[in-house]
Amino acid sequence: MFMQAKDWHIYAMCHGDNVPRYSSSASLHCMELGAKSLPIEEQLQLSHAGWVLDNSGHNISTHNKWWSELTGISWMVNNATDEFIGNAQYRRKWADNYLEPSSPYVLYVPEPEIFPFSIARQYQEGHEGMNGIEAALWAADRGMIPLSREDMEAAFNQNVFFGHIMARGAITNYCEVMQTLLDCMWPIWDNYQQQIKQIEGYNCRYISFLSERIMTALILHREKVWPGISIETAPIHFFP
Secondary structure (H helix, E strand, O other): OOOOHHHOEEEEEEEOOEOOOOOOOOEEEEEEOOHHHOOHHHHHHHHHOOOEEOOOOOOOHHHHHHHOOHHHHHHHHHHOOOOEEEEEEOOEEEOHHHOOOOOOOEEEEEOOEEOOOOHHHHHHHHOOOOOHHHHHHHHHHOOOOOOOHHHHHHHHOOOEEOOOOOOEEEHHHHHHHHHHHHHHHHHHHHHHHHHHOOOOHHHHOHHHHHHHHHHHHHHHOHHHHOOOOEEEEEOEEEOO
């Protein structure tokens, strides 16, 4: 059994005037992130235009400054009802020609990037403000991440990177994987939020950037974390 493109309900994460720069053969739903901060009139305009707002239903929209697209993913985990779902970004989409051969029994994640150095080094050199790697290891030491310190260090010290925090699959599998990631981030937020809220500019999205590294570790150890879920990679396209 294989799926048709129209079976997929893909939520494109957007913010401000950054609307999707592409069309899709899937059923595409535009989602406004950080909608809680918008004037009511603008929220109503977007809602009437068919947009999903991340401050509807059960949501963490007020965290968007630090959690970025994770507020949209949290919305999906708690509110989406479509049988097959996935998330994308306003500049990144799932390749159309790989939607129809998809299996309903597989959760797809984007093909990884390969760095010329470790993801720990890439994170430390590219993101200032706090040592996210140490925060992740702190959580692992306390059993707040379903991987050991040794598992996490092994993932951080290699060069395969599953960024973008995108996935698509049956709603049960999607929600289980993304809920695991969210559960990993909450203890770090609870313990470090005062320091995180002092970070300004680009790096204020601390939780979002760190989640990409933690998701990488989870995917690399997927047979240990999600033994009942088949996870494969699929191509995505980037639109500058």
